[in-house]
Amino acid sequence: MSFDTPALMQEARRQLEICNACRYCEGFCSVFPAMTRNKAFADGDISHLANLCHNCRGCSYSCQYIPPHEFALNIPAALAEVRQDSWERHVWPAPLARAFHERGLVIMLVMVAAITAFFLALHGRAPGEGEGFYAFVAHNTLVAIFAPAFLLPLVGVAIGLVRYWRETGGRRIALADLAGAFGSAARMRNLSGGHGEGCNFEKGDRYSDARRHAHQAMMYGFLLCFAATSAGTLMHYLLDWPAPYPIWSPPKVFGISGGVLMILGGVWLALLKLRADPDLGARRVWGGEMAFVVLLVLIAASGMALYAATGTGAVPALLAFHLGTVLAFFVLLPWSKMVHGFFRLSALIIEEQKKRR
Structure with a gap:
């Protein structure tokens, strides 16, 4: 595994769990309806969502929890890092x-x-x-x-x-x-x-x-x-x-x-x-x-x-x-x-x- 894979997965998991509770972006792209199938996210689920993401960034510009909010969500970047890591690992x-x-x-x-x-x-x-x-x-x-x-x-x-x-x-x-x-x-x-x-x-x-x-x-x-x-x-x-x-x-x-x-x-x-x-x-x-x-x-x-x-x-x-x-x-x-x-x-x-x- 890449040396930072666990940290990337954990941060993506944190953000996805917040998104899954909010669901404001549910109709934005394939990632969000796919996300709602899960209550908890295994590493394989996160890798799948990351590669399903096309980095259109609409969710970030519509999100109420981006910085400076304490949740500090940046779903496009979190999934981009996991997606990149999945290529490098596999x-x-x-x-x-x-x-x-x-x-x-x-x-x-x-x-x-x-x-x-x-x-x-x-x-x-x-x-x-x-x-x-x-x-x-x-x-x-x-x-x-x-x-x-x-x-x-x-x-x-x-x-x-x-x-x-x-x-x-x-x-x-x-x-x-x-x-x-x-x-x-x-x-x-x-x-x-x-x-x-x-x-x-x-x-x-x-x-x-x-x-x-x-x-x-x-x-x-x-x-x-x-x-x-x-x-x-x-x-x-x-x-x-x-x-x-x-x-x-x-x-x-x-x-x-x-x-x-x-x-x-x-x-x-x-x-x-x-x-x-x-x-x-x-x-x-x-x-x-x-x-x-x-x-x-x-x-x-x-x-x-x-x-x-x-x-x-x-x-x-x-x-x-x-x-x-x-x-x-x-x-x-x-x-x-x-x-x-x-x-x-x-x-x-x-x-x-x-x-x-």
Whole structure:
């Protein structure tokens, strides 16, 4: 366990018990109706509520017991700390998660720079022999590097999810659980405060859907880019159609549209985060969260720049940098903010199960 886990759990338990007695915020988001099922909160219950929380902050701006009241409630920060701790405890190996979240910007920049230098050196010593980007780095070389860098981190995520599932009381998954959870995730309903008027993330006591829309742009942009990579893989191996691909092909259509959405969503999220109150979140990991957003923007922006520079002398440097950002993303996946998507979806599935008990 993390050295401060008992203290985090105890403080979150104290605040949740006060909230459960008050119930003024009962209709705000999924956390509060879920909270009312319990009279006492085990550690697993608190971890579940923490990952169900989307940090919309509406409860804090509506609460009569925030400081300077003697109860000193700060539910968004308390649950953010427990949520962060749950990722750090469960994902394997745990020490790497804490290191990235607390020093993420430095770790990310150093890793991207090192990988970029590696690919530049690789191109200088053993250039590829194919067409397009494969003229700079051979296809088999890319597969040999990226396949383990993508698959092995997923093992760390899977271990973390199994541990989290056990701690929070997850059961055998039914189709209804998946339908409800994926429907909520697709709409990002909880980022609208649960009441459809928006959340209070960056505007204090005013509602706004800006954060939900920015998250949607980032999420759907990322999924489109993943679809572009998947389409290119299928075309290469099943249709014997290697890159480069024309502008009308699925890899290009999905990749360009996804890249634009990722850049817009990432810049928007970063601006909102700069305007939000850091005391209503896990302050110690602010840098790691911002580093993750910056990395996603760099991936998309370098990919778009690389496409625009096709046929010019800038391709080797841009390709090395783009590969550096993508490989850094894969390697850091279990310990970066990316892991929140896996845990949040698990929390939504478990919540669907708990509703039916």
